[in-house]
Amino acid sequence: xxxxxxxxxxxxxxxxxxxxxxxxxxxxxxxxxxxxxxxxxxxxxxxxxxxxxxxxxxxxxxxxxxxxxxxxxxxxxxxxxxxxxxxxxxxxxxxxxxxxxxxxxxxxxxxxxxxxxxxxxxxxxxxxxxxxxxxxxxxxxxxxxxxxxxxxxxxxxxxxxxxxxxxxxxxxxxxxxxxxxxxxxxxxxxxxxxxxxxxxxxxxxxxxxxxxxxxxxxxxxxxxxxxxx
Ligand SMILES: [Mg+2]
Numbered sequence: 001x002x003x004x005x006x007x008x009x010x011x012x013x014x015x016x017x018x019x020x021x022x023x024x025x026x027x028x029x030x031x032x033x034x035x036x037x038x039x040x041x042x043x044x045x046x047x048x049x050x051x052x053x054x055x056x057x058x059x060x061x062x063x064x065x066x067x068x069x070x071x072x073x074x075x076x077x078x079x080x081x082x083x084x085x086x087x088x089x090x091x092x093x094x095x096x097x098x099x100x101x102x103x104x105x106x107x108x109x110x111x112x113x114x115x116x117x118x119x120x121x122x123x124x125x126x127x128x129x130x131x132x133x134x135x136x137x138x139x140x141x142x143x144x145x146x147x148x149x150x151x152x153x154x155x156x157x158x159x160x161x162x163x164x165x166x167x168x169x170x171x172x173x174x175x176x177x178x179x180x181x182x183x184x185x186x187x188x189x190x191x192x193x194x195x196x197x198x199x200x201x202x203x204x205x206x207x208x209x210x211x212x213x214x215x216x217x218x219x220x221x222x223x224x225x226x227x228x229x
Contacts, residue, residue, distance in 0.1 A: 005160050005168050006106055006228065007140070007153075007186075009177035010117040010124050012047070012199035013218075014099050018127065019092040024083040029059065031083070032076045033069075037062045047200055048181025050118035050143035050152070051080065077144050081122040093130040096198055098219045103136040105221060106228070112160055115140030116152050116175060116182065139163055150185040157189070174228055176218075180209030194227060 008014055029037045039061045046054055055076055059069045106113060113136050117124050121142040128134040139159040141152030153175070161167055175186035178199030186193045187210045195206025195214040203214040213227050 004109075004111045004172045004174065004228065005114065005157075006111050007114045007116045007156055007173065007175045007191075008137075009048075009175075009179070009182045010115060010119050010127060012178040013176060013182075013196055014095060014133070015127055015131065016094045016096045016198070018088070018094070020084075020087040021090050022087045024080060024087045025054075025058075027083050028076060028080040029055075029062075032072050032079050033059060033064060035059075035062060035064070048118065048149075048177070048179030050147050050149065051120050051123070052077065052143055052147040053118070055080070056147060077120055081120055084123050085126050088126060088130065091130075093127050095131050095133070096218060098221060099131075100133055102218055102221050102224060103133055105225065107136055111228075112139070112164060113137050114156050114160060115142070116149070116156055116177070116186075117141075118143040118149070118181075120144035149181055150188055153185055153189055153191070178206075180206065183209045183211045194224075 026037060029035060037058055041054060041058055052073065056069055060066065103113065115124055115137050119142065121144060124142060125134050128137065139156060141156035145152055145155050170190040171192060173191045174194060175182060175191050176194045176196060177183060178196050179201055183193045183195055183206060193211045195211030196218055197203045197206060198217050206214045215223060218224055
């Protein structure tokens with residue numbers, strides 16, 4: 001029986017970097033809303049945001065009204081996914097060191113592994129498939145489920161329950177991510193959180209946001225296992 005649920009963020013937690021042939025965002029904005037987005041979100045703002053949220057904020061800052069943005073949001077997400085996948089066709093996804101080994105070890109322990117990510121499900125799995133680690137993940141909360149990360153956690157917990165037919169004890173659910181946007185919503189559900197300083201946030205910033213544990217990276221598998229148990 002599955003004893004624990006481990007939920008991973010994708011970008012800057014599992015995936016270190018990606019090479020794409022073009023910027024799918026600007027093409028998707030142009031294709032669906034007909035505008036060249038002159039203002040884009042700063043890195044600090046976009047890290048940890050869901051894809052829906054990024055689109056909403058970017059389009060608003062380029063002068064569009066929320067109503068007209070939301071009206072075409074489903075079409076935008078579908079268009080973005082299509083262009084994003086195309087941009088990755090000749091691209092490359094690089095994982096942080098030891099990620100496949102860590103996932104292998106956690107799966108062997110019969111833990112259920114899932115995702116909590118701002119990426120849409122399609123984009124998240126495209127990246128993980130390219131990196132050869134999609135097989136480890138069966139459930140998740142994704143950027144096309146909602147713009148709100150708390151909602152993503154709620155959905156991931158429901159989906160895990162549907163898969164395993166029992167309610168996870170909060171102490172047995174771990175959320176692992178590189179930004180306060182991963183940590184803060186997870187704490188609202190009293191889940192265990194591990195902040196990983198492989199993104200733009202330091203260990204002390206992650207600790208301040210409420211992370212129960214903070215580590216430099218996921219390379220030291222024994223260290224991670226000692227936290228998760
Ligand atoms: Mg991240």
